[in-house]
Amino acid sequence: MKIDMIRRLRVLAFLAGLILPTTASAHPHVFAEARLEIETSADGHVIEFRNVWRFDEVFSSSVVLDFDENSDLVLDTAELAKISEMVTQSLAEFDYYVSVTANGKDVGISLPQTINVDYQDGQLLMFFAVVPDQELVLDGKIAVGVFDPTMYAALDFINDEDMMVTGGSATRCTNTVVRPDADEIIAQNQASLTEAFFETTGSGDLSKLLATRLELECL
Template sequence: MTPTAIGIGRFLGSASLALTAWLVIPQTAGAHPHGWVDIRVEGVFDAQGDLTALRQRWRMDPLYSQVLMEEISSAPGDTPLAQRLDALAIEIRDNLATQQNLTRITLDGRPIAQGDVTAINTEYRDQRMVFGFTLPLAEPQGLAGHTLRYRVFDPTYYIEMLHEADAEGTAPLPDALQLRDAPPGCTTRIVAADPDPDKVMEAAMLDKTQQGEPNLGRFFAETGEIACPD
């Protein structure tokens, strides 16, 4: 299968499509996951001090980014690159919508419904494909005295998704989770995953032709926290 046989945005659309996309790239046998995405998240507040959305930016790893750019650039026709990138953003958005945008959100442990993704864009920067979008909450949420948590992950853990880290990869960057127009005193925190050793072994045993059990990825997902004082 060649890269042009793949829907270029489907890498992020579902586990099976992600698997198909990554099979066009040579991988080391036994390695898992088979690709990664660096994420940044911004919590957006309204004038009433309620959280309304999570603005996200996903940077795909360099090898997959190269595959995407080669496919986009070599596609027949004279459509400008900017329009091709716009089409990619739409394809990614539509596929993500079937997977809860690979994002799970809770408020004090209670699941929070999502709205429809807005403000999508895709660009190629520093040899990385970057997908940006705003994920609205279905209803604005007052966080005074509460903690909102989110996790962003590929359920099968075929693709690792972590907050953008420092050069050593040991800790998330300070601005990997930030707030816009938040009330005074609101804080953020990124909590590393602590998977059970059995889950680590399960993931390590998957080869490049396999994907994990549904929701395996949740055991390896970081948790972003946004909390505001009463």
């Protein structure tokens, strides 16, 4: 029993570490390639935000070691379900890392019932969708970012095509992938980079400033 608990705690360095407060000066310990699709309807509304995360092989292998209860070096359906349950509960507090604003105002989201988990080619995958908690019309400026506010996990959109708009109104807005320059952001906020700044977890924290985001300009 004690050995099993120790193994679980190693993976919780990610799963629980995602929900434990850390300073913004911490560097990432877990890395994942990410993809975001903003699904739209033909009548000009955002339907949902679809996410796919593919984790690095080092972290993925540690998950196999910790959750492979039958020691067959794969994650079966029951083992994946346990990971899914743990991650779904852990990330709920952070809206599953999805940040949405419309014309400068935060947009709330309704969370999925579960984060789906799979294991392919030596890498752990998580995929899920969230939806706006109220009507979100494609009007004005909409910005969507996916990031870990604690900066424990780095979600990397390698190509601009990894952030896209799909569905019936996919061509209604002009879309731009914004990749903030870290040096420029720090220089612009030099006066406020105090200990209190790094301890904040609100909308102005450093992780949000540095996050890659997709901006939609809609008429």
